Amino acid sequence: MYADLVVLAGVAVATVIIFYVNGFKRAQSRLPDGPRGVPIFGNLFQVPPLRPHPKFLEWAQQYGPAFRVIIGQKNIIVLNTAEAADELLANRSKIYSGRPAPHVAMDIVSDGQRMVFLPYDREWKVVRRSVQGILGPSPSRKLRTMQELESRVTIYDLMCHRDQSVNEIHIQGPNGEVPERHWFALIRRYTTSVVMHLSYGQRIHRLLNNPDVHKIYDVIGNFSRVSQPGHYLADIFSILRMLPDCLAPWRSEGRKMHDWEMQLWGRLFSESRVDMANGIARTGFVHQYLRSRAEAGLEDLPGNGVTTDSPGWMHDKMLAYTAASMLEAGSDTTAATIETFVLLMLSNQEALKRAREEIDQVVGTERMPTWEDEEALPWMVACIKETMRRRPPTIMGVPHRADEDDIFGGYFIPKGSAVIGNIWAIHMDPARYPNPTAFLPQRFYTKGKPTRWGSGPDSHDRDHYAFGWGRRFCQGSHMAEASLFIVLSRLVWGIDFEAPTDPVSGRPILPDANDEEGCWSLGFISVPKIYPVQFKARSLKHEELIWKAFLDVQSEWQTMGLAGDER
Numbered sequence: 075m076y077a078d079l080v081v082l083a084g085v086a087v088a089t090v091i092i093f094y095v096n097g098f099k100r101a102q103s104r105l106p107d108g109p110r111g112v113p114i115f116g117n118l119f120q121v122p123p124l125r126p127h128p129k130f131l132e133w134a135q136q137y138g139p140a141f142r143v144i145i146g147q148k149n150i151i152v153l154n155t156a157e158a159a160d161e162l163l164a165n166r167s168k169i170y171s172g173r174p175a176p177h178v179a180m181d182i183v184s185d186g187q188r189m190v191f192l193p194y195d196r197e198w199k200v201v202r203r204s205v206q207g208i209l210g211p212s213p214s215r216k217l218r219t220m221q222e223l224e225s226r227v228t229i230y231d232l233m234c235h236r237d238q239s240v241n242e243i244h245i246q247g248p249n250g251e252v253p254e255r256h257w258f259a260l261i262r263r264y265t266t267s268v269v270m271h272l273s274y275g276q277r278i279h280r281l282l283n284n285p286d287v288h289k290i291y292d293v294i295g296n297f298s299r300v301s302q303p304g305h306y307l308a309d310i311f312s313i314l315r316m317l318p319d320c321l322a323p324w325r326s327e328g329r330k331m332h333d334w335e336m337q338l339w340g341r342l343f344s345e346s347r348v349d350m351a352n353g354i355a356r357t358g359f360v361h362q363y364l365r366s367r368a369e370a371g372l373e374d375l376p377g378n379g380v381t382t383d384s385p386g387w388m389h390d391k392m393l394a395y396t397a398a399s400m401l402e403a404g405s406d407t408t409a410a411t412i413e414t415f416v417l418l419m420l421s422n423q424e425a426l427k428r429a430r431e432e433i434d435q436v437v438g439t440e441r442m443p444t445w446e447d448e449e450a451l452p453w454m455v456a457c458i459k460e461t462m463r464r465r466p467p468t469i470m471g472v473p474h475r476a477d478e479d480d481i482f483g484g485y486f487i488p489k490g491s492a493v494i495g496n497i498w499a500i501h502m503d504p505a506r507y508p509n510p511t512a513f514l515p516q517r518f519y520t521k522g523k524p525t526r527w528g529s530g531p532d533s534h535d536r537d538h539y540a541f542g543w544g545r546r547f548c549q550g551s552h553m554a555e556a557s558l559f560i561v562l563s564r565l566v567w568g569i570d571f572e573a574p575t576d577p578v579s580g581r582p583i584l585p586d587a588n589d590e591e592g593c594w595s596l597g598f599i600s601v602p603k604i605y606p607v608q609f610k611a612r613s614l615k616h617e618e619l620i621w622k623a624f625l626d627v628q629s630e631w632q633t634m635g636l637a638g639d640e641r
């Protein structure tokens with residue numbers, strides 16, 4: 075009894091001390107400095123919502139490792155060095171793994187089901203665990219069969235495309251829409267087909283008149299617009315959410331967008347359910363999940379969220395949105411990286427020449443590169459890494475959220491703040507990457523040694539930050555790296571790609587990667603604007619091999635019960 079009292083008193087004293095010490099520290103600390111804003115709206119009007127990174131880089135250079143901006147009532151802490159971002163988002167990931175979800179985009183447009191904006195809670199853990207079962211380091215190797223076959227189709231498509239993108243006039247849509255006959259569309263077909271097969275066991279087999287591909291990119295474009303901070307005042311001022319429908323136009327607009335999205339995500343999901351009911355076996359995440367769920371006695375599970383039992387199962391809408399999240403997260407990001415690689419290699423002919431020489435020496439002309447060649451192609455891998463460092467597709471990452479009050483470097487970070495790992499500022503930091511605007515694959519290259527990807531969430535083993543941090547680290551990184559390697563090594567191996575030449579100056583016509591507005595589209599994902607390139611097989615031998623690989627793949631599709639390519 076006496077001993078219990080002593081322990082209790084000890085705990086009480088310790089609690090009081092911790093309370094006072096923390097309170098004292100908090101009182102000593104202040105929020106990070108940042109640009110002065112205006113009353114009520116804070117810094118809202120100083121940040122272009124669809125191209126925030128140049129302004130954030132400027133502020134990073136002015137304020138150092140961390141600065142604060144305020145949008146309405148919301149605190150945003152921006153971390154600008156690898157050390158600051160690693161410390162908070164990776165080492166303290168227990169606190170920093172939530173998301174500051176935009177109200178309209180998440181609660182209304184996504185009906186609270188989009189994985190990328192789920193808070194750090196049990197629901198997210200159930201979803202993340204299920205996805206890990208197909209995208210984790212070991213299960214993602216099974217996806218390589220499809221990546222290998224689809225990459226043969228893409229190389230064939232590029233070879234046949236020749237100078238179509240140079241000779242025809244192509245106009246990009248106002249929201250980054252890509253014309254179907256432009257070479258960007260061939261890359262989009264590849265990345266979308268691979269994630270469509272992953273989610274629903276189907277391919278994108280047509281190049282032209284392909285409504286699903288258009289709709290997926292329209293949904294991605296729309297979502298990235300409506301989720302930008304400040305897009306809706308109701309995101310910034312929560313009090314507005316109490317207004318009745320007649321005074322809250324964003325609500326009906328958001329509901330309409332939800333219905334419009336569900337015409338795609340709901341239809342794909344229903345088709346899977348119908349096939350299952352008819353006993354048609356399909357591969358793909360959704361079908362496999364529905365089968366396992368039925369075996370657990372939960373065949374019908376309409377509605378949102380996850381079940382409360384252990385281990386927890388996704389209801390139908392959460393499942394449809396999880397499949398959608400993979401389609402969204404995996405299509406444009408990977409396509410943008412491929413398109414950026416071509417641009418940067420054409421702008422750095424020395425790097426391209428060296429990649430070709432390496433591939434010719436290791437692979438020769440009797441076969442295409444495979445993943446077994448990866449270790450022997452360190453320059454090629456370094457070029458891919460440097461592409462992601464020089465122009466990371468999700469250029470400002472996805473914001474995390476501080477789920478508790480915290481102190482960092484003498485600064486107070488209040489609970490509820492959005493915390494952004496400023497990937498762009500980190501990649502442009504000359505202390506970490508000397509001469510940061512130059513394309514220098516040698517940063518990642520050691521002669522005679524394989525270049526490891528080494529881009530996992532471990533903060534001690536990072537090459538670049540394009541895949542984010544900590545517990546929210548991109549789940550598709552293994553799949554993305556495998557796609558990038560197989561498509562790009564085959565492209566360099568088999569195809570001569572060149573920019574057209576200006577008849578007057580004789581110089582190649584290529585956008586300048588340093589010209590922010592001239593070269594890059596607006597939006598959450600940084601994609602080059604369309605630019606013309608001509609493609610042709612490097613030799614007759616390469617051409618024959620590419621043709622044969624394409625023809626062989628058609629019989630593979632038949633054996634697998636998948637649609638053949640329509641050209």
Ligand code: HEM
Binds near residue numbers: 191205269
């Ligand atoms: C080059 C390609 C890609 C890039 C640059 C990329 C980048 C990112 C980034 C920056 C995040 C947020 C990380 C954070 O919060 O710190 C993310 C999240 C995510 N990515 Fe990727 N990604 C790529 C490809 C893919 C692919 C192919 C898939 C799957 C098919 C995928 C699935 C996901 C998922 C599911 C999340 C959400 C994780 C969560 O919120 O818990 N990504 N990605």
